[in-house]
Each structure stands twice: as structure tokens, then as C-alpha cells.
Amino acid sequence: MCSCQGSPSSAVADGATAASASPGLQRHSSRIDIPAASPLRKALVVAAVEAQPFAPTLEAPGVIEAAPERLVKIVPPLAGRIVRLHHQLGDRVKAGEPLVTIDSPDLGSAYRDDAKAQAALLQARQDFARQQALHQADISAGKDLEAARQTLTSAESDARAARERLAQLGAPADAASRREYVLRAPIAGRVVDMAGAMGGYWNDTTAAMMTVADLSTVWMSASVPEKDIAQLSVGQPVRIALDAYPGRVFEGKARYIGDLVDTDTRTVRVRVAIDNREGLFKPGMFAHATLQGPAQPALLVPASAVLQSGLATRVFVQTAPAQYESREVQVGPADGDRLALLAGLKPGERIVVQGGVLLND
The missing domain is CATH 1.10.287.470 (Helix hairpin bin)
Structure with missing residues (x-):
């Protein structure tokens, strides 16, 4: 947790204006000394960093899918003429109910x-x-x-x-x-697809004439990059947003983490079971998943404390009053306007959390 010392943050702008009129900064390799007369002494905001619980979040694209065990494509085992359609597209059916009668x-x-x-x-x-x-x-x-x-x-x-x-x-x-063969529903659900027509002749015994699905529970399948696999666990909370319902967030938990990595996309599938008794989720919808990782101690600093210097990411560490050291750090995931630092700092060290850009080359 960062605790601030010194003047309010609004002093940064004043310090930037006055910096040109102040005596020059004294640079010694990676160390910077601020002269006593420099207004930067009042412009910089310094705070100590401490380890605190941090639960990183992962953002991943997803798609709504029907549960494989609850979606059955009805393939007639015999060729013949369709003499009766017992149900139409969208009808609810019970297991064992007749769907189609074929004269075969x-x-x-x-x-x-x-x-x-x-x-x-x-x-x-x-x-x-x-x-x-x-x-x-x-x-x-x-x-x-x-x-x-x-x-x-x-x-x-x-x-x-x-x-x-x-x-x-x-x-x-x-x-x-x-001669009349009755094709029956193997599961309870809804007729979500139909290819046969009354009076038509069906001669392809490898193609589905109907599809029956139980969509009371569906899957949200998210594709998580391989580098984030270590942060995945069964049961972790997942927030789901859909383009179809802007502003609404749905809650779920990870039920299954794929055992295989997709060699083309280098991602692993994470599946979340969703109660769909209201029928809001349609298979094929795109989703945006936010997965909450396990809490772990981390050094969190304001994003304003982290500066980019060429290819390196740095912070300014206060080593003595009016004396600062530029130090390279390794940045981890973000938590709102804060960043987790993975390496480069120790708990208790004081860094410039605002105004560090005035010290940067």
C-alpha cells in the first residue's frame, strides 16, 4: 500500500514550470541529486511500497456453446419418404416423443x-x-x-x-x-434445427434431419493464452459480458480447464456452465470473459510511478532526502490504475509515485 508524503499532486505542474529556472539536477550515473533551491523538492510525491494481497484478472474472448451431451443431431437410419412431422422448429419435446414418421x-x-x-x-x-x-x-x-x-x-x-x-x-x-418408421427424441429439449420437409424423400442416412438441444444450461468457452495457464483453476470466479446485452454482467465459475493447448492459437479452453433457463444465451454468441485469479502478495504501485525509458521500464527510488535512483523493474498485471511489480523493488522502499517524469531524461 502506498502512503504519500510531500505536497499535493497539483504541485507537479508548478514544478515542471519552475524546473527550468531552478539549478540543474546533479546526475551521478543512475543517481540523481536535487539541489536545495530546486522547486522539484516540493513537486515530487514519494510513497513507500508494501506487499498486499493482489488477485490478478485475465481478459479472454469467448463464445457461447451448447453442452455437447445435451445436443443431439437426429440422423434417420433408413431412407424413405417423410409422411408426418410430429413437431416443428422451436417445439419442446420430451425424451421418447415421436419427431418424424418415415415411409421406408x-x-x-x-x-x-x-x-x-x-x-x-x-x-x-x-x-x-x-x-x-x-x-x-x-x-x-x-x-x-x-x-x-x-x-x-x-x-x-x-x-x-x-x-x-x-x-x-x-x-x-x-x-x-x-413400413412406417418413427424417429423419436433421444433427450428432452427443443427442436433447434430442421432439414426435412413434409412429403420429401430422405435418402442420406449420414445427415441430420433434426437437431434437439437442451439449452437450459449452456457453456461459455473462453480462450486463455498459454502464458496465463498458471493462473487458472477450477472453481475460480468468472464475469461474463455479452455484446447482445450491453451493461449487463453475468457471474459464473470455471468448471473445466482444457487438457490440450491449441497449437494454432496457443490458447487453452476454459468452460463455464451458465444457467440459461431464461433463454438469454444463444449458442454462437460472442462473449468477453474476465477470470479472477488467486490472491497472492504483490507490490502494487500507481501507474504514474512507472516510466518507460527506451526498452526498459523504470521507477525512481528515494535513497536519501532529495536523492533518487533510477531502477529497472519488471511489471506484471494491472489492477485498475495500479500495476504489480514482479521484480526490482523490495517492500518498504520509497519511490516517486507522481512527478517522476520531471527526473527522467
């Missing part, structure tokens, strides 16, 4: 294959039972029983594969309609 010849083929496989299995079981009875009565040869056994095993495998195909499609084995 491929579904009819799957049911026919299943019917044939079940019939073949029934016939194979009857043949095997008959061969067992004949073999026990010593009427048929053992090879006939073995052939019937192999036929039964093959029929069981085919029947099982046909039934598993129906299960994979989500089609009940005892459905009344053998």
Missing part, C-alpha cells in the same frame, strides 16, 4: 427378412426334433441328426441377426405397420 421400403425389407428368418428357425426346430425321434428309434442315421443340428444352429443365428437388426433400428418386432 428398407424397413419393410428388414421386417420381411425377420419373418423369413423366424419361419426358417421354426422349420429347423421341427426338423431337428423329428430327426431326434427317428435317431432314438434307430430309424435314421447319425449323420442325418447332425445335419439337422447344423441347420438349426444356422437358422438360430440368422433369426437372431434379423431380430437384432430391428432392435438396432428401434423398430418393435410386433409393429402393426411394417
